[in-house]
Amino acid sequence: MIILFGRKTKERPLGWVAEFCPICREIQACELRSLERVFHLYLVPLSRRQIAEELICTECGYGARIAAKQFRYVAEKRASTHALEASTNDDLRAVIHDRLAFESRLKSGSLSHEERIDAIAEPLALAQPYIENRARRGGSESMLAVLIFVLMIACVVTAVVILDPQVPNWLKITAGAGSSGLLAVIIYLSATQSRREARRFGLPLVARSLAPLHPRRDEIEQALSKLRESRKKVWKWFRPHEIEQAAESFRREETSR
Numbered sequence: 001m002i003i004l005f006g007r008k009t010k011e012r013p014l015g016w017v018a019e020f021c022p023i024c025r026e027i028q029a030c031e032l033r034s035l036e037r038v039f040h041l042y043l044v045p046l047s048r049r050q051i052a053e054e055l056i057c058t059e060c061g062y063g064a065r066i067a068a069k070q071f072r073y074v075a076e077k078r079a080s081t082h083a084l085e086a087s088t089n090d091d092l093r094a095v096i097h098d099r100l101a102f103e104s105r106l107k108s109g110s111l112s113h114e115e116r117i118d119a120i121a122e123p124l125a126l127a128q129p130y131i132e133n134r135a136r137r138g139g140s141e142s143m144l145a146v147l148i149f150v151l152m153i154a155c156v157v158t159a160v161v162i163l164d165p166q167v168p169n170w171l172k173i174t175a176g177a178g179s180s181g182l183l184a185v186i187i188y189l190s191a192t193q194s195r196r197e198a199r200r201f202g203l204p205l206v207a208r209s210l211a212p213l214h215p216r217r218d219e220i221e222q223a224l225s226k227l228r229e230s231r232k233k234v235w236k237w238f239r240p241h242e243i244e245q246a247a248e249s250f251r252r253e254e255t256s257r
């Protein structure tokens with residue numbers, strides 16, 4: 001008898017606040033959500049436990065773990081960024097004054113070389129936990145689990161076919177080749193999974209954040225080296241030319257609007 005037991009991450013909306021988004025590089029209306037882990041047996045929920053709170057930017061979709069209690073007030077309904085700032089985070093501009101001044105200098109092109117490298121590295125570093133969280137909920141792990149299950153069945157069938165003296169050789173070779181091919185696909189998908197998820201979930205955010213910087217390829221390489229030195233594995237997921245092209249495409253799209 002197969003016992004279908006598992007766990008899922010569910011999101012529950014908590015309300016709306018204004019917060020600085022490091023991807024949009026400005027204050028935005030954000031949705032606060034509670035992340036809950038639900039354990040289920042035969043799809044019937046058995047227990048529910050809050051594991052984190054997350055803040056999602058309504059403009060770019062970037063989400064980060066955060067403590068909801070840091071906001072004195074959380075609005076029940078969505079409102080304009082200006083209205084949410086006044087009601088939920090009215091001292092935000094004073095608190096992040098230096099950051100806003102930095103963003104003004106970034107937009108006017110007056111950052112030093114070191115500041116530019118830091119400004120390129122920041123969204124890449126922020127993208128790492130975002131990509132990992134999205135991938136965990138995105139279903140790519142469950143697709144691999146299904147393929148591994150299919151491979152196990154294929155191996156059993158192949159073993160039965162090979163051991164049966166009545167089965168012609170061509171069928172044994174076909175069954176063996178089929179299982180080997182499936183194994184090769186699983187190995188390829190596992191090896192490239194992080195890069196595929198990074199391109200899917202992370203590259204659009206990185207492009208948006210870097211577009212106002214017009215980053216050169218050598219600057220992106222330096223930012224990625226910095227991340228490698230600080231042991232952030234995100235440096236392996238992106239190629240400098242991909243980031244450069246994505247940022248340029250985003251900038252062109254924005255200017256043509």
Ligand SMILES: [Zn+2]
Nearest residue numbers: 021024057060
């Ligand atoms: Zn944003």
